[in-house]
Amino acid sequence: MPSEADKSKIEKAFTYHAPKADQPARYTELRDAAKALAEKFSDLAPASRELSLALTNLEQAVMWANAAIARNE
Numbered sequence: 001m002p003s004e005a006d007k008s009k010i011e012k013a014f015t016y017h018a019p020k021a022d023q024p025a026r027y028t029e030l031r032d033a034a035k036a037l038a039e040k041f042s043d044l045a046p047a048s049r050e051l052s053l054a055l056t057n058l059e060q061a062v063m064w065a066n067a068a069i070a071r072n073e
Helices: 004-013 023-044 049-072
Strands: none
Touching: 023 049
16 A cells, blocks of 8 residues: 555656646747757757757656656646
8 A cells, every 4th residue: 555655656656736836938948958958958969869859858857847847747
């Protein structure tokens, strides 16, 4: 049986978190910064599996940063 802490984590992870106050602007700021970095990666690194992984992991980092905002405020 899951502990209360585990139940709380599950609830937080699988609940819709409607944006509050300045959160949408901060999500946009994170996406814009990551987009600029993705463009720099693409300009400087050759098309390759490694570049694809770098871009995928950058996208994932943005999603987790947004989740940190949504789930913890």
